[in-house]
Amino acid sequence: MSAAHPPPAGRPDPAPSSRRRRHDPDRRDRIVATCLDVLAEHGVAGTSHRRVAAAADVPLGSMTYHFDGMDDLLGAAFGRFAEEAAAAFERRMTAARDLDEARAAVVALITEDVFATRRDLVLTHELYTLAAREPAFRTLTNAWMRRSRRALERHFDPTTTRLVDAFVEGITIHRALDTEPADDADVREAVARLTAGAA
Amino acid sequence: MSAAHPPPAGRPDPAPSSRRRRHDPDRRDRIVATCLDVLAEHGVAGTSHRRVAAAADVPLGSMTYHFDGMDDLLGAAFGRFAEEAAAAFERRMTAARDLDEARAAVVALITEDVFATRRDLVLTHELYTLAAREPAFRTLTNAWMRRSRRALERHFDPTTTRLVDAFVEGITIHRALDTEPADDADVREAVARLTAGAA
DNA sequence: GCATCGAGCGTACGATCGTACGCATGAGCG
DNA sequence: CGCTCATGCGTACGATCGTACGCTCGATGC
Structure with a gap:
């Protein structure tokens, strides 16, 4: 967990940039996909926003931004x-x-x-x-x-x-x-x- | 859930008392039974020592006394x-x-x-x-x-x-x-x- | 070029978790 | 009748939880 994100450096392709890089549809998808991994490994009982965020390498804040709480996330993943x-x-x-x-x-x-x-x-x-x-x-x-x-x-x-x-x-x-x-x-x-x- | 137990009144038989009322085998059993109720209602994810203790009307301390952690409790209940x-x-x-x-x-x-x-x-x-x-x-x-x-x-x-x-x-x-x-x-x-x- | 605006995130808060630790208390023995 | 000791519980601690709040900053319109 320690050194999370790619960090300031990374950002594979800041390139296109033609239009909105803002609303990144990738983010949400990656969270959903990763959430399934976490679910498989720790079960519903052991799945938390923090754990998913860490595994997906996204900031914790993204969780509440992209999903209306835990149930919404679970619904999306399942x-x-x-x-x-x-x-x-x-x-x-x-x-x-x-x-x-x-x-x-x-x-x-x-x-x-x-x-x-x-x-x-x-x-x-x-x-x-x-x-x-x-x-x-x-x-x-x-x-x-x-x-x-x-x-x-x-x-x-x-x-x-x-x-x-x-x-x-x-x-x-x-x-x-x-x-x-x-x-x-x-x-x-x-x-x-x-x-x-x-x- | 409110007014569960038989309650403070009850204690069907504090009577015998001839020998050890101390090691009350009732306690453990009631915890196990109640744990199943909690599991049915809240799932493994929502089952905690505190919730079970409250539902079974036993002090929280009993949980760690009678069981070696959560898994032990789940094992006993299931x-x-x-x-x-x-x-x-x-x-x-x-x-x-x-x-x-x-x-x-x-x-x-x-x-x-x-x-x-x-x-x-x-x-x-x-x-x-x-x-x-x-x-x-x-x-x-x-x-x-x-x-x-x-x-x-x-x-x-x-x-x-x-x-x-x-x-x-x-x-x-x-x-x-x-x-x-x-x-x-x-x-x-x-x-x-x-x-x-x-x- | 600058003002504006909302997408997206860092952070902090209050609640709740599991568990360890130490005291009360009553049974059993002399 | 009093000493002793283990049973059983009250409490407090550190970790972790979900979520709200407000700032940053890039994209857009003029």
Whole structure:
């Protein structure tokens, strides 16, 4: 923490300067991105304005300037996270060309670690926990889920979609908790069963 | 919160007094129980020694006396929670007499709110989140899961057990997040499929 | 070129945190 | 009946928190 900013020196590109260097959209983004790192490492409980500011190498004052308090910051950070996760999910699912490929995609999402880096796992649960307790954050998780489901519904009927979605969620938890998770083969088998006749 | 406790009046039995009233095992228990309430309401992030002490109506000093810091307190509280949850789960599952009743029990666990009061949902996720980030708490969740699974394995083979367990977990999340969860009938159907030929 | 104005940040304040330290107090023994 | 000692608690300290306030300073209009 000691010698923070680049400092007086730095400023990579004071160059362009053509028009407003003032309202730097970079700042806000960097804060949001860094906030996710801090959240992944210290959890909501350990995330403070100061810690994020230090990690993002921005002055503390920027925090209250760019965000209306802690909840606003958390909302922005988790919003971005959910956005990216949903996008990745969509990409994966829309790439599938038929039912079998869709099933394979679901299995891949679980077994490969696309969705399962420890970081993402932690962030996901941190968000879920927040949403479970505070309804305000549920609009965020709901939007995320809705989007994921829409992607699944390109291949499965709505009912099957909900079931598969839940199953994926559950397996993901078990992975996050290091509980000896089900074998890949068993997961494949289970997905097959859940989606039997489900176009 | 205002007028909580039974209060100054109470002390049901200062009576016995025959031997040591000093080491009051009640104190510690009440702190642990109250801590769970605080956790459910404010989350790990909002749980402090002071808040718990106030809610449990014990002096602040008791906190550091009975527990070696915050983590110890959290461990004790979540330990009790997991213990109770596992016991309830076991009771439910061991009551089933055959495969069909076992399936019904699993469905009941999901559809009825035995396991799904908002409070328990919140506490569960709060614990999972902690465990996802801090390995120390994973021994706790692992023990819980292992116990739950052993109960399931009275009726299903190990592989099926893991799959069903994951499915239950996933549906539970969806309920916690108020995402429109799957219909009861669909859940029943899904469990049937997952457990087809799984004695 | 200068006056003006708002974007952005440095700093300081009050609240609250976890924890250590030392005293009260009542049980147990002679 | 009094001494002793550990249990249990009141309190105070240093660190850290979120946030408000006011200054700096570059961009813009004349």
